[in-house]
Amino acid sequence: MPYTEEKIGYQKTDTSEAAARSNYKGKMNIRDRVLQLLQKVPMPLTSHECAEFLAIPEVSVRPRLTELKNAGKIEDSGQRGLTPWNKQCIKWRSLP
Numbered sequence: 001m002p003y004t005e006e007k008i009g010y011q012k013t014d015t016s017e018a019a020a021r022s023n024y025k026g027k028m029n030i031r032d033r034v035l036q037l038l039q040k041v042p043m044p045l046t047s048h049e050c051a052e053f054l055a056i057p058e059v060s061v062r063p064r065l066t067e068l069k070n071a072g073k074i075e076d077s078g079q080r081g082l083t084p085w086n087k088q089c090i091k092w093r094s095l096p
Contacts, residue, residue, distance in 0.1 A: 001063075009067055030056060031064040035073055035094060044077035044091035048084060065092055 001009045002017070008029065010020035034050055041053070047065055051058035068074040072095065079091040 007067065007071070009063055030054075030060050031067055034061060034064045035068055038068075038074055038092060038094040044079050044093040046081035046083070046089050046091055048089070049081065050092075068092075 002012065003009050004020050006029075008020040008031065010016040033054055033056075037050055037053055038045060045053070047062045048058050050065070051061045054061070065074065069076075069092075074092050074094050077091045077093040080088045081091050083089050
């Protein structure tokens with residue numbers, strides 16, 4: 001996955017890259033919002049739970065969780081939750 005200079009990931013399409021580059025300095029992007037949520041909530045959360053708390057689509061949250069994991073800011077808590085389709089999924093937590 002390619003990334004912008006601000007480390008925002010995007011797919012290899014012109015629309016995805018344009019959306020990633022539309023971030024402006026000082027704007028709290030989704031990745032920052034997800035990290036802040038995981039730092040404030042006292043329990044690990046699934047991607048679906050993060051999306052519900054932030055009132056944004058889960059499809060926007062999942063790649064941000066991967067970016068945060070790759071940056072060493074969050075980790076798999078070892079706990080599992082259920083997706084809306086009753087499949088097991090990771091519960092994420094922030095690192096100190």
